[in-house]
Amino acid sequence: MSIKTYKEATWEAMKEEMLRDPSVYAMAEDIIGNGGSMGHYIGLGQAVGDENRVLDAPISETAIVASAVGAALAGMRPVIDMRFSNCLPVCMDELTNQAAKSRYMFGGQGKVHMVVRCPDGIMKMQGAHHTDCLEAWFAHVPGLQVVIPSSPAEGKGLLKSAIRNDNPVIFFEHKTLFKMEGEVPEEEYTIPIGKARVARDGKDVSIIVYGVMVSRALEAAKVLEQEGVSAEVIDLRTVSPWDKETVLASVRKTGRVVVAHEAVRQCGFGAELSATIGEEAFASLKTPVVRIGAPFVPIPMSPHLEDMCRTLPKDIISAVKRVLS
């Protein structure tokens, strides 16, 4: 094990997969200049000994996505980077019609093995055009897979799996994750898509989260422990497909559930979780599921208003207190 940032760990994932498989290539706007929006591709072409597999793109998101779909159908494994989530809406046809449906519609003739990396979430005063968490949009589309890592080690293992996976994957990476440090195994490893992880064992309440919310939930769980509450934290890792068994097992154990995300609460992925728990584990529930997320508002720039859109450990703690009461 060694300590690495998320940026370093995922850079290694890119490098290892590009060395392992010559059909993997990376494309993004500004991938050469500053090495991508977070500097997370710096030196990648050199490191894999092939600068032609790290490609600068024009500000043409539709071309970036659709060319990746085409390249995938022709046998390549593109990894494209949208630099922030609000670039996704400008290429919705390419994602939700072309990438998502090509395999099914054409009777399984082709494979759209591509990864769309996509930094998202609130950092600091970037305003409404740069901060949305859109995972629920894409989890609603049959054919797409949605992966949301929570730490450097998770990011590396999941990115490697996403690249090897034969389906189109939207890979959301919270912007604040890139500087996060954590232990990363030295040896080769991957993390399967669709398998959740129990990030912390507990018996009183299940906190179901993914992405940046995992570390926030763990922080909340620590505080709760001091107050005598044993919270279990489930890191979903992927929201499409999502690991119903692990979630339901936890719910059956604790009987109380908090579901939390940074995305807007209304029609967020929490709604799917909450509904499924209600449908399939109703008898185990001691209290109704509590679902938290951002208010139904475009993220304002002004700092205090922006803060009201974050879902922080304190919000998780008060949600847990609600399910316990």
Next chain:
Amino acid sequence: MEKIVYSKEQARELYEKMATIRYFEACIKHDSLAGEIPGFVHLYIGEEAIATGVCAALRQDDMIESTHRGHGHCIAKGADVNRMMAEIYGKETGLCQGRGGSMHIADFSIGMLGANGVVGGGYNLAAGAALANKAVLKNDKVSVVFFGDGASNRGTFHEAMNVASAWKLPVIFVNEMNCWASTTPYRATCNVENISDRAKGYHIPGVIVDGQDVFAVYEAAKAAVERARSGEGPTLIEAKTYRIEGHFVGDPELYRKKEETLKIFQDTDPLRIFRQKKILPDAECNEIEARCEEAIRKAKEYALSCSYPDAESFMKYVYVD
């Protein structure tokens, strides 16, 4: 074209606008580096002559669509710098009540229909406003959309040029050819030397103008505005300029050499080029600059003195009540 003789008053106005933008941006740069404005800010330093020259050819009721690098457009169109500064600081008295900030600043009262965090988001909005004014409201207002060289690679550019040409809309496409799209040199991702060449494909005039010369920009804009107002349709103006600052404040600029940029600035600074024309004596230019500097100092004081929006107003404006 007939040679325009500028009155001292006109020249003063142009210089004052450019200097206001310059000092505004210098202040924003300083405050942003000091961490007082933690959001993304993109500066217009070195490109002042474009917004100034174009907006000088517009009436207040004409409309503009701006970009992520929009402070200059906003000032040139006539926005109050106090309320702009307050907006960038996220204050209640800001033009958008603190909800938008630098990248989403707007002032509808003067036809400034918004900066845009999405590159290439403005073209078709400008075309739509022009369509409404021409076809439905039947007035003679024109729309201008500013856009970068990088933004010309968005499909929306081509769609807007097509509809504007097909429907002969009163839209002026003003390209700010500053040679860089973020960290990428223009020609690295585009095989067309001049963006104005694109006009041919849509059967509209394409004009190249020196974007550092406010008079040249004004004259090109004036001709395009006349054409648009008289119902002849759109024009594409390419203003050659250079992005002097990093893409955003805090850009590590790994992709170019600072000395080269500074050298370009020395040779092309639009304020210097204006002075070299000797239309106004240097002493007067100095006075104007001192006034602008003071106005910006006061704008910052104003912004700092204002309060943040009240938490209770948080959900206001998501929908019309």
